[in-house]
Amino acid sequence: MSLVLRSRYAPLLARPQWRPPRLPLSTALLALIVLSALAAPWIAPYDPAQQLDIVALKNAPPSAAHLLGTDPYSRDLLSRLLHGGRVSLAVSGLATVVAALLAMLWGGVAASSGPVVGGLLMDVADALRAIPRKLLLLAIMLVVPHPTVPTLALLLGAGRWPALAQVLAPDARAVRAREFVRAAEALGVPPRRRLVRHVAPHLTRVVGAASATLLADLLAVEAGVSFLGLGVRPPTPSWGTILQDGVAYLGSAWWVALAPALLLVLTVLGVARLADRLTAP
Secondary structure, three states, X not given: OHXXXXXHOHHHHHOOOOXXXXXXXHHHHHHHHHHHHHOHHHHOOOOOOOOOOOOOOOOOOOOOOOOOOEOOXXXXXXXXXXXXXXXXXXXHHHHHHXXXXXXXXXXXXXXXXXXXHHHHHHHHHHHHHHOOXXXXXXHHHHHOOOOOHHHHHHHHHHOOHHHHHHHHHHHHHHHHOOHHHHHHHHOOOOHHHHHHHHHHHHHHHHHHHHHHHHHHHHHHHHHHHHXXXXXXXXXXXXXXXXXXXXXXXXXXXXXXXXXXXHHHHHHHHHHHHHHHHHHOO
């Protein structure tokens, strides 16, 4: 009897047991960085703007009291990195949302319009994309010096939506040509409802992957803008401003510049890896 049962259930016993999916190291690090930034007000050991001792603690090396050392103004570097992550991630994330919303609106209207109007809209997006992004951004930042976090996010997002719209418009046009969308059109469903109920849900993966790629780019752009002194107003920290504070002391206090640079690289790589996983079949 035991032999009969064993032979009957042998295929089931031979199947590999279910194992939880492995979390890639890049994704785990990205999640840790994001959660640490969100929890900064509760886990940061010091006020990020507090100058502890401008003489004795200027560029102090890492120690038990200051795990990552202090900066040239005797501020705790770990606290500034945690709070700076909130600013950098908030600006980049909000800018990505702004760019994605504008791109979906523009690309959706272009895909739902006729060939003449749709082509004209995409030509406008092409023309806006042809403007040198860095020069345009610098010009705007000079007009609006030291913007707030929402203003900076709006400026960054408004300058990046044309490229995203060019990615979304062909996919939206392909979904619009499918049979179920044509059937809804034949039944008299209004264009706006067709776009929202039938086309948009089939673009979520494309939007997610493109937005993740854009987020990685905007993280670097925000750091560059802050490094040039055109980001949020000091003493509000961001990874770019912390990096700027430490560049002049690379020979004597290398940890001040290394920490924000390493965090920025790990975050960008983690987001880029996430975008690759979203685009994988």
